[in-house]
Amino acid sequence: MFKSLLTMALAVSTGVLPLLAQADRERSHGHSPIPSAQLGPRPFFLVDDMDDSRLKRELQACAARDKKYESTLFSIGHRGAALQFPEHTVESYTAAARMGAGIVECDVTFTKDKELVCRHAQNDLHTTTNILATPLAAKCTQPFVPATFAADGTRQKAATAECRTSDITLAEFRTLRGKMDASNLNARTVAEYLNGTATFRTDLYSGPSSGTLMTHKESIELFKNLGVKMTPELKSPSVTMPFQGFTQQDYAQKMIDEYKQAGVPARDVWPQSFNKDDVLYWVKAEPAFGRQAVYLDDANTVADLPSAAELAAYRAQGIRIVAPPTFALLTVDSRGNIVPSQYARDARLAGLDIITWTLERSGILADGNNGFYFQTFDSAVKREGDVMRVLHVLAQDVGVIGVFSDWPATVSFYANCMGLK
Secondary structure, eight states, rough: SSSSSOOOOHHHHHTTTHHHHHHHHHTTTOOOOSOOOOSSSSHHHHHHHHSHHHHHHHHHHHHHHHHOOOOOOEEEETTTTTTSSTTTBBBHHHHHHHEEEEEEEEEEEOOTTTOOEEEOOOOOOHHHBBBBGSSSGGSEEEEEEEEEEEEOOOOOEEEEEOOGGGGHHHHHHOOOOOOOOOTTTOSSHHHHHHHHOOSSSSTTOTTTOOOOOOOOOHHHHHHHTTTEOOEEEEEESOOOSTTTBOOOHHHHHHHHHHHHHOOOGGBBBOOOEOOOHHHHHHHHHHOOOOOOOOEOOEEEEESSSHHHHHHHHHTTTTEEEEEGGGGGGGGTTTTTEEEEEEHHHHHHHHTTTEEEEEEEESOTTTTOOGGGGGHHHGGGGSSHHHHHHHIIIIIIOOOOEEEEEETHHHHHHHHHTTOOO
């Protein structure tokens, strides 16, 4: 549970009061707050599913030891624990911390009244919350439009909607509940549209008493109480900037200011952005925070990746950490082994530290065609346990300093077994 209680004001304002009451009950009975990571069965299932190898035997030996698994900075909760919990919610963040994520992510965007909130995108409320089923649907940039079909049942036009945090005020945002990020493009009704969760995920934690949304300030207080460090991502606005006089630099500065106001030391924060200008702004205007600023790479294919010269230029500009998608860092050699890519070697030679995203986000691996994150090495992935081989190459051969995951327990287990802090 939480290391200490959030303030009553926070509890009332966010609807976190039931969670805090439970925390208080546990504290009164002498329970320690997250004394060790609680990994659950998944990491052990993955190890057992591996092909026989030295790595499998080493991980099995680790699993057999009577040991406590500790929180580790190598394990980063991507949107919390989004494999099963609605992303960017109290419940998702808390689950990530329980699973040993030493760093947890709040993606940061802003409301109509320019308050910072945790959402993966400014325009994702229609897929990540219940807004379309509330009166606030009328305020959406694009209210729900049902799919249309030909007489033979062929879909002619997909269902659409677009709801932005900038469409509503913070007070209105607080009335929403988070759900699994999904939509049904064949939907004829709002209820059908909201019912699109992938089969490898679950709606078990998306009920009316869960999915508690958070402001950025509230996420900071929650993370402090959970004892985790923080990696906020400044999301690209869907609105034209400046927005009502709010410039991009104002936005970048406001995010940092909220950490300073909360007394969070810069060493506990890894601010991120896909916009290099944001990262360079922090490097120059907030050097203590800029030192750990992360430049996210938005490459969709290998052809989109920066060259060795471009990576060296990043370092010369003061960028110290890059974060590409996992496919950028791995490839397959002539013997079918997963090995570091040219990009990985170039980034290390440029003196850049590397974080990567995102593990446990691609569903069932054994059926192949694992998509975006596996595109450069999918031929070497045959079963669920191969995710441990991927982690091993990332950690030992590429030398990443952290891995984002939708289910942090897997990375936490590996890091504990390998002595990664």
